[in-house]
Amino acid sequence: MQKPERHPLTMDGRDRALLRGDPMTGDRYYSREFAQREWEQMWTRIWHVAGRVSELEEAGDFIVHDFMNESVICVRQRDGSIRAFYNACGHRGMRLVGESGHVPAFHCPYHGWVWGSDGVLEDLPDPDDFPQNPCGTRKLEELRCDTWGGFVWYTMNENAPPLLDYLEPIPELYKNYPMDTLVRVFWMKIDLNTNWKFATDNFSESYHTHTAHPQVPPWIDQDVASARHEMFPNGHGRTVQPMRPSLTERPPEGTEHPFDAVLRQWDIDPDSYPDYETKAMQGWRDLKAAKRQLWKERGYLHYEHMNDEELTDSPHTVIFPNVTLSFLPDNVIFFRTEPHPEDPNKCTFDLWCMAFPVAGMTEVESIMAGMQPLEEAEFDHRQFDGGRGVPEIEGQIVYQDMMLAEGMQRGMHSRGYRDAYLAGQETRVRFFHEVLNDYLEGRK
Ligand code: FES
Ligand SMILES: [Fe+2]
Structure with a gap:
């Protein structure tokens, strides 16, 4: 073995x-x-799990993870990577989205700023009313994001160890x-x-x-x-x-043993063992084989x-x-x-x-x-x-x-x-x- x-x-x-x-x-x-x-x-x-990678199939698919009073968006990028942003508008802080979903861009419901899935401001009303047009330069606040185990993880800590180091030795x-x-x-x-x-x-x-x-x-x-x-x-x-x-x-004697069904599923006859101990121990080895x-x-x-x-x-x-x-x-x-x-x-x-x-x-x-x-x-x-x-x-x-x-x-x-x-x-x-x-x- x-x-x-x-x-x-x-x-x-x-x-x-x-x-x-x-x-x-x-x-x-x-x-x-x-x-x-x-x-x-x-x-x-620490590192948090936002969701499953399988929730982010296409570019623009995003997961919202609320944690206490914080909220984080993890979004699939056009290049296939996943990036995470705080769920707070870079204009005056409005929460951008309530639940996971898919959008080509995040439209803030308050003053209508439009954030690309890469976190960069794409459009806003009255851009000339600002000291400088913030389009293309203003960004959502980003967090570190990574994947392991088919899960999407993020951390609010810029100095956190890499995810795989944090999880050590679980991935191994x-x-x-x-x-x-x-x-x-x-x-x-x-x-x-x-x-x-x-x-x-x-x-x-x-x-x-x-x-x-x-x-x-x-x-x-x-x-x-x-x-x-x-x-x-x-x-x-x-x-x-x-x-x-x-x-x-x-x-108790006379009741169905759940292990019998497991053995039968793999073509092993639970009645072929002389006693309970042998069925438990040898049956378990036979199951592996x-x-x-x-x-x-x-x-x-x-x-x-x-x-x-x-x-x-x-x-x-x-x-x-x-x-x-x-x-x-x-x-x-x-x-x-x-x-x-x-x-x-x-x-x-x-x-x-x-x-x-x-x-x-x-x-x-x-x-x-x-x-x-x-x-x-x-x-x-x-x-x-x-x-x-x-x-x-x-x-x-x-x-x-x-x-x-x-x-x-x-x-x-x-x-x-x-x-x-x-x-x-x-x-x-x-x-x-x-x-x-x-x-x-x-x-x-
Ligand atoms: S707070 Fe988002 S556009 Fe104003
Ligand atoms: Fe328990």
Whole structure:
């Protein structure tokens, strides 16, 4: 079996001795002063995801990304490149556009200035009424923009490291996945009454999953010793879990084993194994071999460069500070929270379920949103409303997480909560807060 090499930047994500032990106090989740420091010291200095590259097919296609009170436009140029501009008119600052779309040029609704997709002023009323005609010289304020993983990224920080350095070693770790080909089959933004950090905390550990997601262990082995817990100097981290049944938490006798269907899909008879342990362990190895043999004729072209681990396992990955990419052999799920502009008790939660296209397939099972047509989804914005606002994902893993989010936020306000008491497998949670402190205190 091919063993993936450990990246040299990898730190043991269960080793709390690598941490300082900064307390994770409640005020971090509700203090406006703390949220303001996050804006000034962190959000204005990191790289943000604006959207998918596939939203920018033609010159003039643009994405609007609102972040707190800021707004940024990323627009496809005639030469094929993508450039980013603040969404503020260079005349008197009017917000130029409200939502993503396509325009030959941006027409400001206030005094009618016309900005080319390259950010240069093309036309305006009464040009002779200015000390100098600003056409051709006045420009929208530009930001740095780049792409990785089929995502469009930008930063408000002129001195930020290049995107690939910021993400290190994530692009290297996932070089075998053809991320540009992913189709976003489910695309929802959900307003949630919790601080944005709930999601990074939650996605940095799998300790909660046995309690919160009892449906998972029969097909992803979430036992602590089965997983590899890794963290990286820039604040990113991941937990790699085998997609095979847990040996400690089995489905009750007589119930359907979800792993059986996976085996059958690749022509393996689940009843050919003498017992549950052998099916879990040997079946998982046989699955790797079957996928390696059959991928091409089945149209699973995204398997071409994957190693044995990637063919059957799930590296659940957090990119500092607020993006989680859950990699599965056939799906990548993008989760992201972003803070509310005024209230640290609120955030938005983005859920993008993306699938690798398979020839002849018209529907895909997205593990966070159920069966979906294999085509680009329309954007949908909802209120969580205690779960009532998103009935179509009720009972899904991510819904279960969101149900916990508001209770965590209430707990953070209690005088009885002072700091977390973490298991070794939750080390990455405190690591995230320590990297955040490095930003807030000017060490990063
Ligand atoms: S603010 Fe845009 S044209 Fe005046
Ligand atoms: Fe969860």
